Amino acid sequence: MRRIPASSDPxxxxxxxxxxxxLLTLVFYAVLIGFWLSVTRDSADDRNKNQTSFSALPLLSSxxxxxxxxxxxxxxxxxxxxxxxxxxxxxxxxxVPPGYPTxxxxxxxxxxxxxxxxxxxxxxxxxxxxxWQQPIWAIRLTAAAHEQTGKPAVLFTALHxxxxxxxxxxxxxxxNELLSNYGVNARHTRLLDSLExxxxxxxxxxxxxxxxxxxxxxxWWRKNLRDNNHDGRFDPLVDGVDxxxxxxxxxxxxxxxxxxSWFYRGAQAFSxxxxxxxxxxxxxxxxxLGVSYHSYGEAVLFPWGNYLPAPDQDLIxxxxxxxxxxxxxxxxxxxxxxxxxxxxxxxxxxxxxxxxGAIDFIIETGEEYFPSLADAARIAEQNxxxxxxxxxxxxxxxxxxxxxxxxxxKPLNADIHVRGRRADYVRPRHANGAWGRFERLLRxxxxxxxxxxxxxxxxxxxxxxxxxxxxxxxxxxxxxxNGHAAESSH
Numbered sequence: 001m002r003r004i005p006a007s008s009d010p011x012x013x014x015x016x017x018x019x020x021x022x023l024l025t026l027v028f029y030a031v032l033i034g035f036w037l038s039v040t041r042d043s044a045d046d047r048n049k050n051q052t053s054f055s056a057l058p059l060l061s062s063x064x065x066x067x068x069x070x071x072x073x074x075x076x077x078x079x080x081x082x083x084x085x086x087x088x089x090x091x092x093x094x095x096v097p098p099g100y101p102t103x104x105x106x107x108x109x110x111x112x113x114x115x116x117x118x119x120x121x122x123x124x125x126x127x128x129x130x131x132w133q134q135p136i137w138a139i140r141l142t143a144a145a146h147e148q149t150g151k152p153a154v155l156f157t158a159l160h161x162x163x164x165x166x167x168x169x170x171x172x173x174x175x176n177e178l179l180s181n182y183g184v185n186a187r188h189t190r191l192l193d194s195l196e197x198x199x200x201x202x203x204x205x206x207x208x209x210x211x212x213x214x215x216x217x218x219x220w221w222r223k224n225l226r227d228n229n230h231d232g233r234f235d236p237l238v239d240g241v242d243x244x245x246x247x248x249x250x251x252x253x254x255x256x257x258x259x260x261s262w263f264y265r266g267a268q269a270f271s272x273x274x275x276x277x278x279x280x281x282x283x284x285x286x287x288x289l290g291v292s293y294h295s296y297g298e299a300v301l302f303p304w305g306n307y308l309p310a311p312d313q314d315l316i317x318x319x320x321x322x323x324x325x326x327x328x329x330x331x332x333x334x335x336x337x338x339x340x341x342x343x344x345x346x347x348x349x350x351x352x353x354x355x356x357g358a359i360d361f362i363i364e365t366g367e368e369y370f371p372s373l374a375d376a377a378r379i380a381e382q383n384x385x386x387x388x389x390x391x392x393x394x395x396x397x398x399x400x401x402x403x404x405x406x407x408x409x410k411p412l413n414a415d416i417h418v419r420g421r422r423a424d425y426v427r428p429r430h431a432n433g434a435w436g437r438f439e440r441l442l443r444x445x446x447x448x449x450x451x452x453x454x455x456x457x458x459x460x461x462x463x464x465x466x467x468x469x470x471x472x473x474x475x476x477x478x479x480x481x482n483g484h485a486a487e488s489s490h
């Protein structure tokens with residue numbers, strides 16, 4: 001787990017740090033509430049909806065960060081669309097709407113897609129659930145799906161929380177859109193030719209199955225079914241872990257430590273098999289970009305606020321803002337907001353960025369947990385544009401290439417550093433050890449790039465020009481120390 005380095009005078013330092021963080025948090029809440037009221041002042045119904053889901057929304061970025069980064073406030077929700085947009089007045093569902101797919105029916109849809117497009121899609125089991133040992137399925141879409149490609153990889157996940165199935169419909173919609181248009185539409189064909197696109201559409205199968213089989217009503221169920229008190233039976237008053245508080249980045253500072261809480265983070269980081277499965281896939285594929293679909297709030301949440309400055313804050317906000325502008329609200333008025341995630345919490349996007357250097361988002365979809373099937377279809381259709389933008393953004397702007405041993409040609413698991421975008425609390429991007437391939441998203445501009453590996457001489461490349469909408473190739477051969485200088489071509 002990554003932590004702030006300890007002071008040589010730990011107790012006074014801890015007091016000063018805690019006091020500082022308390023003051024910052026008070027400022028964040030005050031500014032966020034003011035901003036939130038300004039965005040939603042045109043609709044009492046919009047205010048009520050956001051107050052209902054406010055506890056799930058993050059704190060704003062640290063005050064020093066807003067001063068030092070390129071006007072973060074200007075990058076928050078687009079004034080021209082979100083200020084005068086508000087969801088329609090509507091009755092929320094307090095029971096599961098008729099016709100909702102069961103867990104097995106969702107899984108049948110996954111397998112039917114893969115069966116229909118065997119050259120483009122492959123499904124595999126990446127783990128099992130905590131209690132009922134149900135498979136965690138991952139679907140990979142790419143041209144030549146049954147071959148190991150070494151292409152840049154993007155991850156979509158959904159249903160970390162049992163009562164948030166809208167993301168499953170989105171994943172199905174994105175998969176169907178890509179597969180049905182391959183070889184027909186040049187845009188879709190390019191994406192599947194150039195990327196590995198991974199989906200884990202149901203991270204929490206136990207929780208969803210529990211809701212559907214027990215016919216639970218509002219507020220349904222959020223966590224998995226972990227037997228916290230070890231009595232051999234499920235008790236909703238004390239059991240379950242919030243899977244999106246179980247990731248190992250600032251895990252101990254977020255969520256709650258009480259098993260009865262719906263935000264219980266678990267006995268330890270990565271304690272839950274469901275999250276271990278996502279972690280292992282992410283470590284293997286080294287995703288360049290990702291998104292996790294949740295409900296609700298109609299906002300793109302980005303890493304991070306209430307923590308040390310994210311070294312890629314301008315890049316992250318730029319992608320979040322552009323993505324949000326693609327996704328229409330269910331009301332038909334305006335597009336999604338953007339808001340920063342709480343960086344002091346073991347959530348998926350916090351871990352993906354902090355530990356893997358992946359640009360990752362949580363998208364809160366829709367206006368309620370269980371929308372009607374008609375609204376679920378509209379939410380999926382509206383989110384297609386955002387997903388397609390993210391897939392295209394994964395192909396540029398940035399740098400990409402391979403790192404190999406200059407003498408043997410063996411791929412290296414090297415660190416990719418960009419000057420001015422480094423911090424000891426965010427791990428750098430790594431080349432994939434199996435292929436030596438790396439991708440690193442950047443904004444258009446000129447950069448100094450350093451490639452390093454233990455026992456090898458660091459390669460440094462000045463004035464690397466990054467252009468919009470394409471990756472700048474950077475192919476690197478590293479030599480062992482005491483040998484010749486590293487070589488590259490770009």
